[in-house]
Amino acid sequence: MDMEITIPQDDPVRLASAQLEELDYRELYRAYSSQGRKSAAEPRIIFEVLVYGYMCGIYSTRKLEEACRKRVDFMWLLNGEPVPDYSTFARFRTGRTKEAVEDLFYQFVRRLEQMGETEHDEVFIDGTKLESRANRYTFVWRKTTEKYLAKVKDAVREEFESRGISGNVTLKKFRELVKSEKAACEKNGIHFVHGAGRRKPPRQRAYEKIFTLLEKWEGYEKKLFLMGNSRNSYAKTDPDATFMHMKEDHMRNGQLKPGYNVQIAVNSEYITGAAAFSNRTDSGTLRPFLRRLEQQHGERYRDIVADAGYESLDNYLYLEGNGQTSFIKPINYEAQKNKKFRQQIGRRENMQYDKQQDCYVCAAGRKLLFHHESTQRNRQGYFPTTAYYRCDSCVGCPCREACCKAKSGTPKELRVKTDLVRLSDDSRKNIKTERGITLRMNRSIQVEGAFGVLKSNRKFKRFLTRGRANISTELYLLCMGYNLNKLCAKCNTGRLKTHLFCLQKE
Numbered sequence: 001m002d003m004e005i006t007i008p009q010d011d012p013v014r015l016a017s018a019q020l021e022e023l024d025y026r027e028l029y030r031a032y033s034s035q036g037r038k039s040a041a042e043p044r045i046i047f048e049v050l051v052y053g054y055m056c057g058i059y060s061t062r063k064l065e066e067a068c069r070k071r072v073d074f075m076w077l078l079n080g081e082p083v084p085d086y087s088t089f090a091r092f093r094t095g096r097t098k099e100a101v102e103d104l105f106y107q108f109v110r111r112l113e114q115m116g117e118t119e120h121d122e123v124f125i126d127g128t129k130l131e132s133r134a135n136r137y138t139f140v141w142r143k144t145t146e147k148y149l150a151k152v153k154d155a156v157r158e159e160f161e162s163r164g165i166s167g168n169v170t171l172k173k174f175r176e177l178v179k180s181e182k183a184a185c186e187k188n189g190i191h192f193v194h195g196a197g198r199r200k201p202p203r204q205r206a207y208e209k210i211f212t213l214l215e216k217w218e219g220y221e222k223k224l225f226l227m228g229n230s231r232n233s234y235a236k237t238d239p240d241a242t243f244m245h246m247k248e249d250h251m252r253n254g255q256l257k258p259g260y261n262v263q264i265a266v267n268s269e270y271i272t273g274a275a276a277f278s279n280r281t282d283s284g285t286l287r288p289f290l291r292r293l294e295q296q297h298g299e300r301y302r303d304i305v306a307d308a309g310y311e312s313l314d315n316y317l318y319l320e321g322n323g324q325t326s327f328i329k330p331i332n333y334e335a336q337k338n339k340k341f342r343q344q345i346g347r348r349e350n351m352q353y354d355k356q357q358d359c360y361v362c363a364a365g366r367k368l369l370f371h372h373e374s375t376q377r378n379r380q381g382y383f384p385t386t387a388y389y390r391c392d393s394c395v396g397c398p399c400r401e402a403c404c405k406a407k408s409g410t411p412k413e414l415r416v417k418t419d420l421v422r423l424s425d426d427s428r429k430n431i432k433t434e435r436g437i438t439l440r441m442n443r444s445i446q447v448e449g450a451f452g453v454l455k456s457n458r459k460f461k462r463f464l465t466r467g468r469a470n471i472s473t474e475l476y477l478l479c480m481g482y483n484l485n486k487l488c489a490k491c492n493t494g495r496l497k498t499h500l501f502c503l504q505k506e
Contacts, residue, residue: 007072016051025044046089065085065086093473109270122500124443125266135258160177178207261282264447265289282307304325314382316427325430326427346405366391374388394410458482
C-alpha cells in the first residue's frame with residue numbers, strides 16, 4: 001500500500017508529524033536510558049503515536065494498539081517501525097516520563113510563539129475538576145482521623161499515668177515505652193503465644209495493648225501527613241487525589257469523588273500551560289501556577305484574566321508585586337446588580353464613603369468614623385491591613401435592625417480590608433474598560449471553550465492512571481493533542497497569527 005498516496009496532504013497526521021519532528025527528544029531518551037532496559041519501540045515513535053491518539057480522542061492503550069494495526073494514518077506515523085503493544089504505551093504514561101513529556105509540551109508552546117501564533121500580552125486561566133481512577137469509597141477524612149487520634153492519645157495518657165510517667169504525652173516517649181516493655185518481656189523470658197486455644201500471659205497482653213496503640217498513633221499521623229495542611233481528605237488508592245464535588249453529578253446528591261483540580265492557561269486559543277493540583281479551590285492554585293508558567297516560558301504574562309473564583313487578597317498582592325495587571329472579576333460583581341443585594345443596607349458596598357473625613361455614611365445618615373487599624377502577617381508572608389470604622393451611637397436609629405446584627409446598644413462597626421478593597425476596585429475598573437470587556441469575552445470563548453472541547457467533544461472526563469506524576473503525563477499529552485488540532489484548524493481556515501476575537505459593533 002502506497003501510504004503517500006493514501007494519506008491526503010492536508011491530513012492532521014502530516015501536520016502533527018511535521019511539528020513533532022522538530023522537538024528535542026534528548027530528555028525523553030535520557031528518561032528511558034535511566035531504566036536500564038531497552039524500549040520495545042522507539043520512544044519518539046511512542047510519543048508521537050500517543051499524541052496523535054489523544055488528537056483523535058483515543059486514550060485506551062489497547063485501542064491505540066488496535067489503531068496502529070488497522071488504521072492507515074497510524075501506520076503512516078509508525079513509518080515502518082514495529083507496532084508497540086498496549087503495555088508499552090501504558091509504561092510510557094507512568095511517572096518516569098513526566099518531566100520529559102512536560103519538557104516536550106513546553107517546547108511546542110515555545111515553538112508556537114516563534115511561529116507568531118502566541119504572545120505574552122494576556123493569558124486566560126480557568127480550572128475544572130477531573131475524576132481520578134482511584135476507588136470512590138477508599139476515603140480518608142481529616143476530622144475522623146483527628147477524632148480517633150485524640151482517643152488514642154487519651155488511652156496513651158492513661159497508660160502513662162498507670163505507670164507513673166509524668167510529663168507531656170509525645171510519640172517519641174511512647175515509642176521508648178513500647179521498646180522498653182518489649183525488652184523487659186524478653187529479659188524475663190516471657191514466651192509469646194498466638195492462635196486459638198492458647199492463653200496469653202498477662203505481660204504479653206499488656207505489651208500487645210500498647211503496641212496496638214502505637215501502630216494506630218503512627219497510622220493516624222501518617223494519614224495527616226499525607227493530607228498536609230491544605231487538604232481535608234484523600235483516597236487510599238490514590239493519595240494525591242482529593243475528594244471534590246464534580247460537575248457531573250449523575251445521582252444529584254452532591255457525592256464527593258476523588259479527583260484533581262486541573263488548571264490550564266490559554267493564549268491565542270492555544271493551551272500554553274497546564275497543571276493538576278490537589279487543592280479544591282481555584283484561588284489557592286493561581287500563584288503556584290503563574291510561577292510555573294514563568295519558569296517554563298522565561299517570561300511573564302502582562303494581563304491575567306480569570307473568573308471570580310480566583311479573587312483573593314494574596315492573589316491581588318502577588319500580581320501587584322510582579323507588575324501584572326489583574327482582570328479578575330470580583331466575587332460580588334454580579335450580586336451587586338441584584339435588588340436583594342442593594343437592599344442590604346448594612347454592607348459596606350451600599351454605604352457612601354467620604355474620602356475627606358475618612359468615614360462611611362449609613363442609610364440613616366450617620367457617620368462611621370475611622371477608629372483604628374491593624375496589620376498582621378498572613379501565611380503567604382504578606383502584611384494586609386484591616387481598618388475599623390465605628391459609629392458613635394446607633395440609639396434611636398430607625399434602620400438599626402436591618403443594618404446591624406450586634407446586640408442592642410453596641411454601635412455599628414465595619415471591618416474593611418483596605419488592600420483588598422483597593423485592588424478589587426482596580427480590577428473592577430479594568431474589566432469595565434473596552435479592553436477588559438474584550439478580554440472577558442475572549443475568556444469565555446477561549447479557555448472555557450478549551451474545556452468544552454476536551455470534556456464534551458473529546459469525552460475526557462476521567463484520568464486513566466493514578467498519582468499526580470502519571471496524571472500530569474496524561475494532561476500534557478491531552479493538551480498537546482488539543483494544540484495540534486487547533487493549529488490544523490487555523491491553517492485550514494486561514495486564521496493563523498490571530499490572537500483575540502473582536503467585539504461585534506452594532
